Amino acid sequence: MEIFQDVVCPVCGCLCDDIEVSVENNKIVKARNACAMGTTKFLNYNNDRIPSPMIKNNGVQKPVSLEECIEKTAEILVKAKYPLIYGLSLSSVESVKVAIELTEEVGGVLDNQTSVCHGPGVQGIHDIGESTGSLGEIRHRADLIIAWGANLQEAHPRHMERYSYTSKGRYRNGKEDRNLIVIDVRETLTAKAADKFIQIEQGKDFEFINALRTALRLEQIQKDKVAGVPVEEIEKLAEVLRSCEFGVIFFGQGVTQVNGKGRNIDGLFSLTRDLNSWTKFLIMPARGHFNVAGVNQVATWQTGFPYAIDLSRGYPWYNPGETTIIDIIRRGESDATLVVGSDPIAHFPPAISKRLINTPLISIDPAHSMTTMVSDVVIPSSFAGIEYEGLAYRMDGLCLPLKKLVKEPDNTMSDEKVLKMILAKVRELKKVN
Amino acid sequence: MQDILIKNGTVFDPINNIDGEIIDIAISKGKIVDKVDESNAEVIDASNKIVLPGGVDIHSHIAGPKVNMGRLLRPEDHYRNLKPKTSVKRAGVGTSCPSTFTTGYEYSEMGYTTVFEPANPPLKMLHVIDEFNDTPMIDKACYPLFGSNWHVMEYLHDNKEDELAAYIAWTLRSVKGYACKLVNPGGVEQWKWGGDVEGLDVAVGNFGVTPREIVKGMCKAVQRLNLPHSIHIHANNLGMPGNYETSIETLDSMREYAKENTNGKPNPIAHLTHVQFNTYGGTNWMNITSGAEHLAKYINNNDHVSIDLGQVVFSDTTTMTADGPFEHKLQTLTGNRWVNADIEAETGCGIVPIKYKKSNYIHAIMWVTGLEAALMIDDPWKVCMTTDHPNGGYFTTYPRVVTWLMSQKAREKYMEKVNKRAKSRTALESLDREYSFSDVVISTRAGTARLLGLNDKGHLGVGADADVAVYNIDLNKIDPAIQYWKVRKALRRADYTIKDGEIVVKDGEVVKSVPGRSYWVDSKVSTDLAKSVESEIKEKFKDYYTIQMSNYIVAEKNIINSSPITVQAEV
């Protein structure tokens, strides 16, 4: 049996790096320290693999050689006038780098899951800026933690233990020294664990944030209730924010993907900025996929923009709402899509998914999904952080090295290698043409 | 790799005492050589052109989490400069926070071949290296931040000098850093509770050490480790009226650690960076003035100090520094967008966009301060030309700064446009010093390379790295003091840039992409000390950080062209 120490868990944005993985006969048998979500992945990732590269022929996917798939993919991409490359949140940073180069080469658009989850959070940085920090800062100092539309307990099971509420830091000895307030529309598990839960009405985050900012400025709120919360309670909350030593807001999709979207975020970022005139206050997103932050990081340093990057003019261009994948598909402009490790067919609105299928669709994925099932070309790949190594970025932007723990199945390779082969083929075809 | 012969160029190579002589430069296998076989070499006709060592930038924020946050903060900055892909170049964008590929290309097109990134948290060095790998054309290195580091403050508090030195050596080796950077020593830790330090002798809250003790202790440790570069310091009170006094006090506190060099003079041990931001007189924003005269006087009398300018160039740019409290002040002053990013156990970061306006009194004073410092400090070997990119202006404005140094006329012309009250309160007009080409080469190449301990760079002697720039400046026809705009134009786009013996830029355009190296320093301390300190670090690691110690260490396999420099420590 082989034991790997300090393994980074390639599941959620917490990127816990203290996992001890035991491997027997090229099979993971144990993942110590991982939460249930992490353990499930480590132990069961290998179920439901795509057995072979496939190309659809007369409506039926048929096993073919990898070379045929690469060739077909390259042909599709070279022929396309406005191809989309999408996904990558479950790939290594090295794979993302090749994907960007490929997008540049074929003159397409590179987009990522950010587009449909934390996009508004990213745009909030363009608008307002962000008072933030590394997760260790929270662990050492925060005496006030606010989870806003973020169900930490269920989406990031070890967040509280490692970085926030129950963690022990230099100046805080666990939850006795901290105050956890949950602001959400539902009483989640996180809300149940909190010192205080403030339930607000669905879709009223923006009103609530504004009321809170008003209260913070010690101005009068001209209403009895905002978002279903009595004004006195809002004023009390403002006082709690003002008087903490070190506060932090974690926000999730409960803020970014509801009514108000970007406006909610602009409001929260402004609130946090203003609070720094009173005390020390930070804000950070609780991000889902383990390397979604990494895609934003590498895209930003290579192209200047975090996602939705249009390279069809030769230089990078970015305009969310115009260059975001859903908007491009809705306008019927794209004519081919390459999906890497994502399942847009299952998650996009049905009308968009329908259009996606109407143009050539290629999937690179280790496992079956709704998207791979309807793809014209399917290329099986290996799992980042389990079967191939590389880098990933934690939700607070910290870079960590992913390990290779087991050998990948025959017939599969990393996204990085697959994308490199496609890129080489694309260049070859372009030269011939 | 083909040999290269640069013929008939006017060569400036101050390290080898060549001051505008017409000589040939021969290149083979990446190095400057005595001669090459002309019939087998690529011959560059450099007649009526100047030939300089490749540019060496001692301080420019080009990579890492802070720069990337700047890029993210400012999409509008990118739209001003959109760079399409070419057959050799990757696409890119950006002016004050350019993308990595574009950064490499633009430096190279200006004739620069080495650029050092001056401030990143040790914890984030893997990210820095990840960006370095995507920054082509230039050699790179990074100075990790130590000024508010918990280990450092604790070792100092416990008077553990040997252990401190060993800790620094361990950190540089582990995260692949090159030199030690101090930013607002102690103040950044205070900022994590919303405060700052006030002056050199007020202790940092929970640690019981003062900024003065941090500066002195770090300086001593760096000396004992024999690091190739001195302490790189951004003093307390940066950006505040009257702060020249703090800066001088800081420098003076380090003086006792200077060692003598072979000429019997003290070696530089303190590099006061972006001196412009550290050198104001006055007592408030209304009466702020340049304090350059005082600082210059100190530096002219003390040889343990070097500086870089951090010159302001009127433009729309982005300020970024580990000095979190300073950026917060700037945000409240300007109302501009603001990023803050504190890093556990180590440091912080702030970013605020800024538009330096000629009409603004304070901005005009800043402009004056940098130039006064450059002109009042007599010895060009002590002065490095920088804009603290992007804090004072973009690195692409270097040619403009150089012409301000070379031409009083250029300064006068410009001065007509700046704030009148600022103009009336500066000695700049009376300064008639004009940098010669040799002076410029010293402050952009020879001096910077020497201060960084890069013996094979900054000159064109036999054995040097074949990093060379050729510019279309005909000194028979152009007087830089008069036709300064022609110099500016020529310096912006090199006729040729040669990197490690290969032509990478021709007629101001990249013709070949090369990856460049990543330097880092391995200072060898005694084995026993190294061992005991490593186990101490291990013990604290779990308490201080949210990652495992093994994942903190940057593996060499993650670095393109990893280039360690090994030195022997005295502990």
Ligand code: SF4
């Ligand atoms: S919290 Fe997330 S990263 Fe940590 S072990 Fe669970 S799934 Fe993995």
Ligand SMILES: [Zn+2]
């Ligand atoms: Zn700087």
